[in-house]
Amino acid sequence: xxxxxxxxxxxxxxxxxxxxxxxxxxxxxxxxxxxxxxxxxxxxxxxxxxxxxxxxxxxxxxxxxxxxxxxxxxxxxxxxxxxxxxxxxxxxxxxxxxxxxxxxxxxxxxxxxxxxxxxxxxxxxxxxxxxxxxxxxxxxxxxxxxxxxxxxxxxxxxxxxxxxxxxxxxxxxxxxxxxxxxxxxxxxxxxxxxxxxxxxxxxxxxxxxxxxxxxxxxxxxxxxxxxxxxxxxxxxxxxxxxxxxxxxxxxxxxxxxxxxxxxxxxxxxxxxxxxxxxxxxxxxxxxxxxxxxxxxxxxxxxxxxxxxxxxxxxxxxxxxxxxxxxxxxxxxxxxxxxxxxxxxxxxxxxxxxxxxxxxxxxxxxxxxxxxxxxxxxxxxxxxxxxxxxxxxxxxxxxxxxxxxxxxxxxxxxxxxxxxxxxxxxxxxxxxxxxxxxxxxxxxxxxxxxxxxxxxxxxxxxxxxxxxxxxxxxxxxxxxxxxxxxxxxxxxxxxxxxxxxxxxxxxxxxxxxxxxxxxxxxxx
Amino acid sequence: xxxxxxxxxxxxxxxxxxxxxxxxxxxxxxxxxxxxxxxxxxxxxxxxxxxxxxxxxxxxxxxxxxxxxxxxxxxxxxxxxxxxxxxxxxxxxxxxxxxxxxxxxxxxxxxxxxxxxxxxxxxxxxxxxxxxxxxxxxxxxxxxxxxxxxxxxxxxxxxxxxxxxxxxxxxxxxxxxxxxxxxxxxxxxxxxxxxxxxxxxxxxxxxxxxxxxxxxxxxxxxxxxxxxxxxxxxxxxxxxxxxxxxxxxxxxxxxxxxxxxxxxxxxxxxxxxxxxxxxxxxxxxxxxxxxxxxxxxxxxx
Ligand SMILES: Nc1ncnc2c1ncn2[C@@H]1O[C@H](COP(=O)(O)OP(=O)(O)OP(=O)(O)O)[C@@H](O)[C@H]1O
Ligand SMILES: [Mg+2]
Numbered sequence: 001x002x003x004x005x006x007x008x009x010x011x012x013x014x015x016x017x018x019x020x021x022x023x024x025x026x027x028x029x030x031x032x033x034x035x036x037x038x039x040x041x042x043x044x045x046x047x048x049x050x051x052x053x054x055x056x057x058x059x060x061x062x063x064x065x066x067x068x069x070x071x072x073x074x075x076x077x078x079x080x081x082x083x084x085x086x087x088x089x090x091x092x093x094x095x096x097x098x099x100x101x102x103x104x105x106x107x108x109x110x111x112x113x114x115x116x117x118x119x120x121x122x123x124x125x126x127x128x129x130x131x132x133x134x135x136x137x138x139x140x141x142x143x144x145x146x147x148x149x150x151x152x153x154x155x156x157x158x159x160x161x162x163x164x165x166x167x168x169x170x171x172x173x174x175x176x177x178x179x180x181x182x183x184x185x186x187x188x189x190x191x192x193x194x195x196x197x198x199x200x201x202x203x204x205x206x207x208x209x210x211x212x213x214x215x216x217x218x219x220x221x222x223x224x225x226x227x228x229x230x231x232x233x234x235x236x237x238x239x240x241x242x243x244x245x246x247x248x249x250x251x252x253x254x255x256x257x258x259x260x261x262x263x264x265x266x267x268x269x270x271x272x273x274x275x276x277x278x279x280x281x282x283x284x285x286x287x288x289x290x291x292x293x294x295x296x297x298x299x300x301x302x303x304x305x306x307x308x309x310x311x312x313x314x315x316x317x318x319x320x321x322x323x324x325x326x327x328x329x330x331x332x333x334x335x336x337x338x339x340x341x342x343x344x345x346x347x348x349x350x351x352x353x354x355x356x357x358x359x360x361x362x363x364x365x366x367x368x369x370x371x372x373x374x375x376x377x378x379x380x381x382x383x384x385x386x387x388x389x390x391x392x393x394x395x396x397x398x399x400x401x402x403x404x405x406x407x408x409x410x411x412x413x414x415x416x417x418x419x420x421x422x423x424x425x426x427x428x429x430x431x432x433x434x435x436x437x438x439x440x441x442x443x444x445x446x447x448x449x450x451x452x453x454x455x456x457x458x459x460x461x462x463x464x465x466x467x468x469x470x471x472x473x474x475x476x477x478x479x480x481x482x483x484x485x486x487x488x489x490x491x492x493x494x495x496x497x498x499x500x501x502x503x504x505x506x507x508x509x510x511x512x513x514x515x516x517x518x519x520x521x522x523x
Numbered sequence: 524x525x526x527x528x529x530x531x532x533x534x535x536x537x538x539x540x541x542x543x544x545x546x547x548x549x550x551x552x553x554x555x556x557x558x559x560x561x562x563x564x565x566x567x568x569x570x571x572x573x574x575x576x577x578x579x580x581x582x583x584x585x586x587x588x589x590x591x592x593x594x595x596x597x598x599x600x601x602x603x604x605x606x607x608x609x610x611x612x613x614x615x616x617x618x619x620x621x622x623x624x625x626x627x628x629x630x631x632x633x634x635x636x637x638x639x640x641x642x643x644x645x646x647x648x649x650x651x652x653x654x655x656x657x658x659x660x661x662x663x664x665x666x667x668x669x670x671x672x673x674x675x676x677x678x679x680x681x682x683x684x685x686x687x688x689x690x691x692x693x694x695x696x697x698x699x700x701x702x703x704x705x706x707x708x709x710x711x712x713x714x715x716x717x718x719x720x721x722x723x724x725x726x727x728x729x730x731x732x733x734x735x736x737x738x739x740x741x742x743x744x745x746x747x748x749x750x751x752x753x754x755x756x757x758x759x760x761x762x763x764x765x766x767x768x769x770x771x772x773x774x775x776x777x778x779x780x781x782x783x784x785x786x787x788x789x790x791x792x793x794x795x796x797x798x799x800x801x802x803x804x805x806x807x808x809x810x811x812x813x814x815x816x817x818x819x820x821x822x823x824x
Contacts, residue, residue: 182616266653267619267652268651268652269621269622270619270621270651271622272618272619272621272623272626272629273622274618274622274625275629276629276630280615280626283615283617283618284615369613370609370611370613371613373577373579373607373609374607374612374614375630376579376602377577377578377579377605378627378632379599379602379631379632380599380602380630381598381599521574521579521581522579
């Protein structure tokens with residue numbers, strides 16, 4: 001462990017922009033949500049009404065979790081907690097992998113490892129840093145909630161619940177980094193754990209089978225029930241899992257060589273059948289695509305299964321319920337199952353938007369590692385090289401959504417309508433792909449930031465960030481491509497206009513990006 | 524400009540990165556069928572020149588002609604006739620070495636199967652290993668095998684042997700010689716001077732983005748100093764004061780110094796006056812030649 005402190009200093013330097021950004025953003029999200037609700041619900045009675053209505057809305061409960069406290073503080077947690085849990089899980093996974101497996105993959109760890117740095121030091125430093133950052137996020141969350149006038153005990157409990165998710169998934173990533181010998185596979189593995197935790201929690205809240213929640217790290221943090229029971233003992237589970245994962249990670253680290261994974265590499269063919277840029281792009285991209293298709297099929301089954309647990313009509317039709325239907329249904333349609341299915345179709349689209357961005361970033365990685373250069377100094381035009389990756393990114397997005405839609409529709413007992421609604425998201429996903437290509441072509445150095453930024457923006461701005469910063473949903477939704485799609489399953493009429501419009505926009509963005517790629521230097 | 528006998532003709536090439544001037548009017552002329560050494564201290568602009576020639580980036584001024592074409596505009600067509608080996612080879616972790624070689628061959632317009640097998644043998648490379656598990660030298664070998672087995676007319680090698688062991692370095696030199704005998708042109712950027720000395724007919728030395736010397740190795744030696752060691756009958760005190768004489772050291776009756784070629788005669792006359800018992804003189808090695816450029820760069824900065 002010698003050298004851990006020195007490595008932490010190095011991490012602090014490298015993360016001096018990114019870490020404060022996410023710590024502050026995640027830490028202030030909850031207080032922002034509280035402020036927004038305080039403006040909307042001006043009396044205890046209105047908030048209690050809202051709580052009752054939401055308790056009856058099984059479709060939304062699956063997303064947000066149960067309503068545990070019908071107060072302003074309780075409803076704030078209900079609305080924002082799961083979003084914060086997902087995001088902190090995502091950033092801690094990425095942070096830990098970036099400072100462990102990525103370092104080994106690029107050989108930088110070797111450079112340091114030859115100095116006075118213990119073998120376990122990089123892992124210890126990455127975990128130490130990320131755990132501290134998680135605790136800080138929790139602390140800022142708690143302070144923000146206290147400042148909103150909520151009770152300190154509940155606020156601290158909530159802060160700890162937030163930190164716990166970050167801490168657990170940092171440890172998950174620490175272990176994943178030891179199992180695989182590639183950073184991307186490690187991120188995929190840890191991301192899978194995050195996804196499984198999410199789906200279990202989702203099923204628990206959607207179906208009312210609370211016990212399922214006990215199987216999910218995110219579920220444990222929900223079970224703290226801030227401002228209701230403030231039950232911190234549940235976090236003992238988070239602590240226990242973190243300890244087990246960490247001990248496992250260090251044990252594996254002690255046993256393997258630098259750069260190696262646990263799974264040994266088998267020899268492969270001596271001659272190649274990969275003879276074109278497209279064939280190579282397929283080789284490079286197929287693992288990612290397979291992971292996403294499988295993930296969406298599994299998620300589709302889970303989400304579809306919930307449809308039968310939702311009553312056709314909501315119990316009570318107050319203001320909040322009306323607003324809910326306004327957002328996710330058209331023409332006065334008030335069937336809760338249909339609306340739930342549209343909401344799920346949208347959600348699959350929102351998540352799928354990450355896939356083409358990751359595919360574009362993989363193309364960027366081909367460039368920065370110098371592998372693209374090997375092809376491009378052969379008789380391969382830049383556009384032909386990019387076309388291979390983009391073909392997979394665009395058709396792959398469609399394949400992922402098809403897999404999710406088929407699974408969800410089959411399980412929900414309404415296969416074709418559901419499939420149609422999910423596949424309808426494709427052009428909106430393509431717009432995100434277009435933004436990725438534009439960044440790649442014109443601002444390659446910032447492409448990573450722009451891609452992740454665009455993904456988070458699309459996922460957070462319309463429903464959460466926009467309203468928090470005072471932009472009403474009616475306005476904020478205008479910049480979210482998904483919200484232009486006809487709600488075909490919940491009362492809307494199919495119309496080709498938005499579909500074509502989004503497709504044209506995606507094509508235009510892609511064309512502009514490719515034009516930039518043709519003109520710029522390959523780094 | 525007449526370019527028919529030149530595989531590469533670069534005149535007045537300029538390239539800036541923000542405030543850094545990477546190329547400042549660089550000239551480079553590589554004749555067809557020759558092995559041309561491309562030398563210069565770190566950061567001199569060798570890789571930048573090569574990347575412009577390969578159409579990976581655009582120049583900011585000057586002219587570059589590659590195999591009679593424009594490296595940027597005609598990139599794809601020209602690349603069918605070129606094979607490039609970078610100094611830092613990164614391969615696709617998903618592919619084996621053999622698969623990578625065949626892929627590179629395919630995108631360069633063909634690969635000679637028998638040569639491929641011979642080269643794998645010569646370089647002692649196992650093509651069935653996954654690229655991820657190759658060492659730096661082995662990754663470089665993959666790129667070298669792909670380049671030597673290709674049918675390219677021009678090989679562009681940017682520090683291709685920085686990871687090879689001495690045995691493999693010898694194999695590399697044999698391969699380059701064979702390429703030259705087959706009539707191919709080679710541009711070889713390298714810091715390994717013995718390699719340049721063994722392989723290159725002509726060299727260009729660049730510094731701070733400008734060509735400072737170009738010509739055959741013999742030409743370059745003539746432009747420079749000769750190292751002289753003489754055993755004298757009597758001391759020759761006037762030697763240090765003579766123009767063009769440098770680095771005089773005296774050890775008993777033996778004196779060693781360097782002299783610019785233009786002043787050799789005056790120095791010899793002076794030594795003869797003191798009585799020469801024994802004398803050796805050598806042309807400077809490429810290393811000495813090159814070190815002078817390093818040193819003068821240090822003083823320039
Ligand atoms: N993409 C880039 N962005 C900014 N500066 C660059 C870039 N590429 C090269 N440079 C700068 O241009 C100059 C020339 O670099 P180049 O890589 O051509 O040198 P070189 O002669 O190949 O050196 P070496 O022997 O170390 O390989 C250096 O000062 C380098 O820092
Ligand atoms: Mg270089």
